[in-house]
Amino acid sequence: MKAPMERDERMLLAAELVLGLLDDGERAHALELLAQDPDFAEQVRRWEAHLAPLFAGFAPREPSRDLYPDIRARLNRIDAVRTDRFGAATTDSTAARAPAAANENDAQGVAPGWRWAALGSSAAAAVLAAFLVLGPSLSGGAGAPQTNEVAPNAVAQNEQQAPQGQPAVAPRMVVAQLSGDEGTPQYVASIRQGDPVLRIRLSGDLREAPGTVPVLWVIAGDNPPEAISTFGADQTQTVDRIALKQALIDLIDSGATLAVTFEPADAKTYDAPTTPIVAKGTVSEI
Amino acid sequence: MAADDQVEVNAALARALGRLAGGDRDALHSIYENSRARLFGICYRVCNDPSAAEDVLQDVYIKVALTARYFDAARGSALAWLSTIARNSAIDWHRGQKRAGRVFDPSDDGDAQARGLKDDYWDHLELRREILGCMETLTGDQRKAIEDSFFLGLTYAELAGREDKPLGTVKSWIRRGLKRLKECLEDEGADGTR
Structure with missing residues (x-):
């Protein structure tokens, strides 16, 4: 069982990774944690799911040609x-x-x-x-x-x-x-x-x-x-x-x-x- | 897109992703047809460069073709999975530009109107009432900072520059907002693995 503070920090780090808020060094650390810690990976998955409805906020747009x-x-x-x-x-x-x-x-x-x-x-x-x-x-x-x-x-x-x-x-x-x-x-x-x-x-x-x-x-x-x-x-x-x-x-x-x-x-x-x-x-x- | 249409599109995309994962490269065409405007909208907004966004969109579909095996319908919709790849790819492009010395200029956003949010943004959010309700419990600063991060793919430092606020202030807005969001989602019972 992880300490409450640690859990909070990991929860925030997962959200920050999903949102793209981290600088290169912090992101590399978070990606390493993601690769090695199933609990952290699950937190990332949950934030992705929580935030997914926001994708509806991007206005659809057609490319200039058929790519x-x-x-x-x-x-x-x-x-x-x-x-x-x-x-x-x-x-x-x-x-x-x-x-x-x-x-x-x-x-x-x-x-x-x-x-x-x-x-x-x-x-x-x-x-x-x-x-x-x-x-x-x-x-x-x-x-x-x-x-x-x-x-x-x-x-x-x-x-x-x-x-x-x-x-x-x-x-x-x-x-x-x-x-x-x-x-x-x-x-x-x-x-x-x-x-x-x-x-x-x-x-x-x-x-x-x-x-x-x-x-x-x-x-x-x-x-x-x-x-x-x-x-x-x-x-x-x-x-x-x-x-x-x-x-x-x-x-x-x-x-x-x-x-x-x-x-x-x-x-x-x-x-x-x-x-x-x-x-x-x-x-x-x- | 009406909710029913979206369900149908997601079902078609999920089927096509299954075929793609099974080695049927032709399935990519229907995925492209059913998602290109959504994914290009994401690339366009995050890249803020139409030509770069088209290059990134091509990369996105190559990536989709090569990693379709990771799509798991039990974890979320096909559109969400594709959108995540598009957003991450656009953010990677943005970071690559930064590494190459092209610094994001918060004032260089002349096309901001065209890159704006859909008018019916909040209508769509009603599809997921828990996140809608929870976003509304945040302060204006918290909500705006989280939205800007999501829709523009900006780091803490870039958001601080854009808002002309100290880094600590922006970080505090977002972290408090995320904690509040998480508590709210747990209260709403939306924090399960569904």
């Missing part, structure tokens, strides 16, 4: 990148397939869907560094597919760091630098467009405590975090590969945040974070 063709074209381009390389897009794809003979010069490799997700939050140097860390050559070591059913035995595959191959044309990728509280980079995650595999590498000095395991989460907007996978099972390896379900790729496409927590290694499932987020970041296109 749907542009919207649909953007969505089609997002889907086309996947379809090109993996056949007909499906919504229940849970398995990573070995990368096809990718044509990196394919004009379809441009996925404007990423564009808006990249809100200019990443420094070009950091992204370039991330790119170099993970290496552009993604053709080797695919191994067996991995699903996103997160159970202790569903750890990500490890792979040796790819050799520093130098393709003539660098593939388009999205990269997220996951940083800790102090802004220290701790992990680098990357996904090549059209490839349903996320690669994650430790770039800082974070180490999980004995008996815990790193879990990667995706947080879309103010929705509850969803576990992507555990990773880092084999400490002799440098880059973990995690196969992504179609639905999770959708979420990452939508500009979601990636976050890492250290969860008890003996948990049966990872339904929600039970420990503080140690690093987080959003994806940007390179």
